[in-house]
Amino acid sequence: MARIFLGLEQRRFTGGVAEVEMQASTVKQLIAKLEARFPGIAEQLEGTAVAIDGSIVAHATYEPVPEDAEIHFVPTPSGG
Amino acid sequence: MTNPEETTPSKPDYKYIGTRPIRPDGLDKVTGRARFAADLSLPGMLAGHVLRSPHAHARIVSIDTSAAEAIAGVKAVVTRSDFPDLDPANPEYNVTRNLMARDKVLYEGHVVAAVAASSRHIAKLATEAIAVEYEVLPHVLTVDEAMADGAPLLHSDLLTQNVEPEATEASNVARRTVLERGDVEAGFAEADVVIEREFTTKPVHQGYIEPHAVVADTSQDDTSVVWCSSQGHFRVQSQTATMLGWESSQIKVIPAEIGGGFGGKTTIYLEPLAVLLSRKANRPVKLVMSRDEVFRATGPTSGTRIRVKLGAKKDGTLTAGKAWLAYEDGAFPGIWGMLGCWCIFTPYDIPNFHIEGFDVVVNKPVNIAYRAPSAPMAAFATETVLDEIARAVGIDPLDLRLQNAAKEGDASPLGPKHGPIGLSETLDAIRKHPHYSAPLGPNQGRGVATGYWFNIGESSSASVNLNENGTAVVATGSPDIGGSRASMAIMAAEVLGIHPDRIRPVVGDTESIGFTDTTEGSRTTFATGWAVIEACRKIVTELKSRAATMWDVDGEEVEWVDGEARHTKGDNDPLPLAKITAAAKQTGGPLTASASLNAKGAGPAFCSQVCDVEVDPETGLVTILRFTTAQDAGRAIHPSYVEGQMQGGVVQGIGWALNEEYIFDGNGIMENAGFLDYRMPVASDLPMIDTIIVEVPNPVHPYGVRGVGEVGIVPPIPAIANAIHDATGVRLRDLPMSPVRVLEALTNGNGNSDGDA
């Protein structure tokens, strides 16, 4: 099962729950499952990048979610 | 002076990576042949000029352009009524309202109208003839003023994001960001030393020597060709189209040679004005900013107020960290405060922390990225407090950082664990450098600091075409702001096995190359380089297949080594690339390949720096005596240009630390909008900048590349502040540390010496 870590802004939708275990084949599916469990969270996660086992991916909608992965939703950084 | 060293664990045997060929665009640049946007001319071209607000905050009551339009030679005028109003939910809504003011002007310099005429002189006269009636409003210039109760509001519909309970009343605070872990109060209770300090910084400009410039040639069928100075021509294309209500495909953007960006050219200021003026006049239009306009209406980076509190045990272990940050966003909301929160403690492993940051709008030009945006101000705070902690517990400042440095596997404040990172290696490199043990004289002092920057991946496209004579054209969509064309040629050379001199790296326009994200976030060598590598690998596969055809053997019997096909299971003579390309038409047609990717796994950049200063006790002048920077580049593709990025970032940091600031009068008008009084470093202010390139390869990238362009600007400010303290016993916590301020601190000593809370 992948472990999903939720940041402060996301915990508003989870009643304070910071870590969730669930499995999905892609990030898109993962977000759908999270939305089913915590309504409203999907909009909060829109536009974020996803860190999969530490590797940050922007536009991660169809990224596969490996079994036992550590997932963080992080805002998309920029630069100069 | 020492030469740059590279400290590298077992390096693969590269043929071209790590060499220093002359940059392909160099000859044109030393002979004056290189064409920057303002150098371009088209037949019938008109000159444009922009009318800008003289007020920091005002409602636009009316605009009358009739007198301007009547002037002989004036061919087109545009105002707010020529541009569509976007849905506020559109992500580019604020950009379009910065490009042209709508109901209000929000800073001195905000665009009100633009004119195209047969000469610059007439265009300027025409803008002066445009009659604008303003209702002047009160303004706010700093985070303190903007956050105060009853402060005049810039946007009546701006509600602070991420506050509890949810905001219902408009404010100048656009966003609140919070990051936390563990229990800070318990962490501070565990500490033997707790230090809390407050810092302020001023807005500074990226300072590129080339002002913004664009030439637009629009046809009656609403299509336009645009040449511009930009870090990202695909973004120019989409933002310009959005502003006009057009489709992106109506605009072709050709990137001219760019004269510096540093983040300041990752947005647009002129292009839609030029495109529409050209459409109305039915002639090409050139719009170039003056330096005055560059200061009043572009950039800068945020002014800030930051409080940092750190706790440590007497053995030096950090137990807790608390930070409060307020960043100016300029006239429209941005993410600068949020970015500051992400950076402020990230180089270190602090088990308990609470970070709270605010993005605040003020009546100043809209802030845009400046090299590792938001990180230098955050580092100023953390790195000087760390210095105080080091002294309080009696541990060497480098050792304190080494002890608490984030390592591979540690969780960053945002959550994800770090991959392999070179922070410890850069600290060690500084310690071993002769600079660190050089003797110091009277009024001299030494300071160290560490910096961190994320680096990003994002999307890039590349194509490679092999010419009949065995040369290659490698095209990407990344404007070259630091020497990336040289690096693309080297990476392509390494894959293809031919010399970089046989490779022409070019930057394709929006119609010639696939979509490529902006040159920013230290992404280009990493992500665009990766696309180049993939395209070249594809073409090597094709080259092997052609060789097999030419030998009439099975494809599996061919391998590619050192730029030639070799027959592994037989004794055909090797076929060098040029022989295969010469026969391309007979073996299947011209040899081309392309690749694109959404790059993942951009490794963060860490760097450590040491700085020696001498402080003149009579004038407060701070002279930099020595400066050494050590940075983890992952893999330095072209070491001279990695060094160049490191040195450039350091010197921008020095200017930011010692001299640069925006000065406003009581009416919100900038008083120093020129290079005389906005004082950037010159050669006589500086010593040589010694560089140490450390290579801890980024495991995801084919050649181990880690972005290098930005992080060098992060440590100089605190390194200098720590050095000034070492020299004088005085701590400055307000930027810039100009002679006036240093002298005042030396004379008064109060509020700024050790031990003050």
Add this chain to the structure above:
Amino acid sequence: MSRTHVSCTINGDETEFLCSDDQSLLNALRDELLLTGVKEGCGTGDCGACSILLDGRLTCSCLIFAPEAEGSTILTVEGLAEGDHLHPLQQCFLEGAALQCGVCTPGFLIAAKALLDNNPDPTETEVRYGLAGNLCRCTGYDKIVRSVLEAASQMRESA
């Protein structure tokens, strides 16, 4: 506004152009003669990107009115190379990686030439002060100074 006729020598060639009386020499070089090697970085004489040699003296062309160039001898970056031989300064800038974006490079080359014309054996400090009228934001000046010192050394050797 009527235009003034100016005759002068630019990069060894006798040249004529028309300009208005309030036009800077910088604008005349770029807009009338299409010699775009000189750049406008500030227009106020503070950045050196418009540097030329005017009768042998280092000058910001943005601070000269175009009519003042009547009868003068001007050197711009386009005139530095001799035929297809680069000036040692140009070659050393290339080999020493003394440029990144390159917009300040023409000005630095002219300023460095002026320095070496007057002082063929400068110290590092003298190079830094000789170039203090030129702003570079990309390089931090380190490689520029090294390249000028190297060029000076090569020029002394071949003199």
